[in-house]
Amino acid sequence: xxxxxxxxSDNVSRSRWLLLHALAVFAFLYLPxxxxxxxxxxxxxxxxxxxxxxxxxxxxxLFSDGAIWxxxxxxxxxxxxxMAISLAFGIPAALALDRSNFxxxxxxxxxxxxxxxxxxxxxGLSLLMLFDxxxxxxSLLTIVLGHGTALISxxxxxxxxxxxxxxxxxxxxxxxxxxxxxxTFWRVTVPNLKLPIIGAALLIFTLxxxxxxVSFFLIGRENTLPLEIWGRLRRGITPEINxxxxxxxxxxxxxxxxxxxxxxxxxxSVEAGAELLAATDS
Amino acid sequence: MFSRAYRTIVTVPPLAWVAVFLLVPYALMFCYSFxxxxxxxxxxxxxxxxxxxxxxxxxxxxxxLLRSMWIAARVMVFxxxxxxxxxxxxxxxxxxxKDLLYQMVIIPLWxxxxxxxxxxxxxxxxxxxxxxxxQYVHLTSHPLDFLLYSPFAVVLTLTHIxxxxxxxxxxxxxxxxxxxxxxxxxxxxxxxxxxxxxxIFPLSIPGVVAGATFAFVLSLGDFLAxxxxxxxxxxxxSNIVVxxxxxxxxxxxxxxxxxxxxxxxxxxxxxxxxxxxxxxFS
Numbered sequence: 001x002x003x004x005x006x007x008x009s010d011n012v013s014r015s016r017w018l019l020l021h022a023l024a025v026f027a028f029l030y031l032p033x034x035x036x037x038x039x040x041x042x043x044x045x046x047x048x049x050x051x052x053x054x055x056x057x058x059x060x061x062l063f064s065d066g067a068i069w070x071x072x073x074x075x076x077x078x079x080x081x082x083m084a085i086s087l088a089f090g091i092p093a094a095l096a097l098d099r100s101n102f103x104x105x106x107x108x109x110x111x112x113x114x115x116x117x118x119x120x121x122x123x124g125l126s127l128l129m130l131f132d133x134x135x136x137x138x139s140l141l142t143i144v145l146g147h148g149t150a151l152i153s154x155x156x157x158x159x160x161x162x163x164x165x166x167x168x169x170x171x172x173x174x175x176x177x178x179x180x181x182x183x184t185f186w187r188v189t190v191p192n193l194k195l196p197i198i199g200a201a202l203l204i205f206t207l208x209x210x211x212x213x214v215s216f217f218l219i220g221r222e223n224t225l226p227l228e229i230w231g232r233l234r235r236g237i238t239p240e241i242n243x244x245x246x247x248x249x250x251x252x253x254x255x256x257x258x259x260x261x262x263x264x265x266x267x268x269s270v271e272a273g274a275e276l277l278a279a280t281d282s
Numbered sequence: 283m284f285s286r287a288y289r290t291i292v293t294v295p296p297l298a299w300v301a302v303f304l305l306v307p308y309a310l311m312f313c314y315s316f317x318x319x320x321x322x323x324x325x326x327x328x329x330x331x332x333x334x335x336x337x338x339x340x341x342x343x344x345x346x347l348l349r350s351m352w353i354a355a356r357v358m359v360f361x362x363x364x365x366x367x368x369x370x371x372x373x374x375x376x377x378x379x380k381d382l383l384y385q386m387v388i389i390p391l392w393x394x395x396x397x398x399x400x401x402x403x404x405x406x407x408x409x410x411x412x413x414x415x416x417q418y419v420h421l422t423s424h425p426l427d428f429l430l431y432s433p434f435a436v437v438l439t440l441t442h443i444x445x446x447x448x449x450x451x452x453x454x455x456x457x458x459x460x461x462x463x464x465x466x467x468x469x470x471x472x473x474x475x476x477x478x479x480x481x482i483f484p485l486s487i488p489g490v491v492a493g494a495t496f497a498f499v500l501s502l503g504d505f506l507a508x509x510x511x512x513x514x515x516x517x518x519x520s521n522i523v524v525x526x527x528x529x530x531x532x533x534x535x536x537x538x539x540x541x542x543x544x545x546x547x548x549x550x551x552x553x554x555x556x557x558x559x560x561x562x563f564s
Binding site: 014015018019025026030031032033035036039047049050089092095096100102104108111112114115119120121122123125126127128145149206209212213217226229230237242248253260 | 284287288289291292293295296300304305306307308310311364365368370375383387393396400402405411412413418442445496500502503504505510520523524527533536543547
C-alpha cells in the first residue's frame with residue numbers, strides 16, 4: 001500500500017510510535033518468562049537482583065526430586081487420556097454438526113464451547129457435584145474425564161473448520177466405488193483431516209498439561225504437575241519450579257516449531273488455533 | 283449422501299457424553315443453589331431460596347462480586363490498551379515479519395498460566411527481582427510493599443495473561459478489513475487519522491468486543507491469581523466460592539454464588555455476540 005510507505009512524516013512518526021508500543025508490549029509479555037528462565041540458574045534463590053552464582057544445581061535438585069517427576073508422569077498420562085477422549089467424541093461431533101440435523105443442534109454447539117469460555121471454576125465445581133452425587137472417588141480418572149470433556153470443543157471446532165474446506169466429492173466417489181462408510185472414514189475423511197486433527201491433538205495436549213482451575217476441584221491423592229507446583233508455591237518457593245517450567249517451556253517451543261513447519265509446508269497458513277478462537281468468538 | 287445409520291453413529295455418542303458430563307453438571311449446580319446444608323453438615327434436598335436471600339442480605343458477597351468486576355474491568359481496559367495498538371501494528375505495519383510477530387504473541391500462552399503468575403510473584407515480592415533492582419540502583423531504600431499481595435498485583439498479572447487473548451481476535455478482525463477500503467478512504471482525501479477512526483476502527487469492533495469479553499469473563503472468575511498474589515485486599519468472588527466448597531462446607535451457597543457469576547458471564551457473552559453481529563462487516 002503506497003500511502004503506508006509514502007514517506008509522509010506524520011505517518012512515519014506514527015509507525016515509529018506503534019513500533020515502540022509493540023516493543024514495550026512484547027517486553028511486558030516476555031519479561032516474566034525471561035526472569036523465570038534466568039533465575040532457574042540463580043544460586044541464592046528465586047529473587048534478588050542482580051542474579052549471582054549462576055549454577056545448574058537447581059536442575060540437579062530437580063532431577064533427583066521424585067515427587068515432581070511423579071506429577072509430570074501423572075500429567076502426561078492425563079493429557080494423553082484427555083486427548084483420546086476429546087478426539088473420540090470431538091471428531092464425531094464435528095461430523096454430526098457438518099452432516100446431520102438433530103434437535104438441539106444449536107444448543108449443543110454452544111454447550112461444548114462453554115468450558116473454554118466460562119471461568120474454569122464453574123466447570124470444575126459442576127463436575128465435582130456430579131462425581132459427588134455418583135459417589136465417584138476423586139482421582140486422576142476424574143481429572144481425565146474433566147479435561148476430556150472440557151476440551152472436546154477444541155477437536156470439534158478444528159475438525160469442523162477442516163470439514164468446511166473438504167471436498168465432499170472424494171467421499172462420494174469412495175462410497176460410489178463400493179467402499180463402506182467405515183473404510184471411507186479411515187481412508188478418505190481422516191487423511192484429509194490430518195492437519196486439523198494433529199493440530200487439535202497438540203492443542204488439547206498442551207491445554208491439559210497446563211490446566212489447573214478444573215483439576216483443582218477434581219484432584220484425588222495424586223497430583224498433576226500444575227497442582228504439585230501449586231502445593232509448593234504455598235509452602236515456600238525454590239528455583240526448582242523455575243527449572244521444571246523452563247524445561248517444559250523448551251519442550252513446548254520444540255512442539256510449536258514442529259507444528260509451524262508442518263502447517264506451513266501443508267498450506268502456507270500459520271494461524272494455529274485460529275478456528276478455535278473464531279468459534280469461541282461467536 | 284450419508285445414511286441414517288452414519289448420522290446416528292456420529293451424533294449420539296458425543297451428544298450423550300456432553301449431556302452426562304456437561305449438561306447434567308451445570309443443571310446440578312442450578313439445583314444445589316436451591317438446596318441447603320443441615321447442622322450435621324449434610325446436604326438437604328428441599329427447595330428454597332434461602333441462599334439467594336443470604337447473598338442479598340450479606341454485603342460481603344455482592345461487594346466482593348462488585349470488586350471482582352472492577353478488577354476484571356481494569357484488566358479488560360489495560361489489555362485492550364496494550365493489545366489494540368500492537369494488533370494494529372502487526373496487521374498494517376509489520377510487513378514481512380507479520381507471521382513471526384504473530385507467533386511471538388502466541389508463545390507466552392504456552393507457558394502455563396500458573397507459572398506466569400508465579401513468575402510475577404518472584405518479580406514483585408518484597409525481596410523479589412523488582413524491589414532488589416530498585417534498591418540496587420538506589421531508587422528506593424526500602425522495598426515497596428504495595429507491589430505484591432494487592433489488587434495491583436492481581437490486575438498486573440491478569441493483564442499479562444489476557445493481553446494475548448485480546449490481541450488475537452483484534453488482529454483477526456483487522457486482517458479481514460479489505461485493504462482497498464483503506465486505500466479508497468485515503469484517495470478520497472481522508473487523513474490517516476480520519477481513515478483510522480472512520481474506517482479501520484469501526485470495522486475492527488467485533489474483534490475488540492471478542493477480546494474484551496475474553497479478558498473480562500476469564501479474569502472475573504479467576505481464583506488462583508488472587509490466592510497467589512492478591513493478599514486480603516485482592517480477594518475475588520471465586521475465592522469465596524472456593525472456601526465455601528472447602529473448609530466452610532456450604533456447597534449450596536457456593537453454588538448460588540457460582541450461578542450468579544454464570545448469569546453475569548452468560549449475559550455478557552450474549553451481549554457481546556449481539557454487538558459483534560451489529561458491527562460485523564458484510
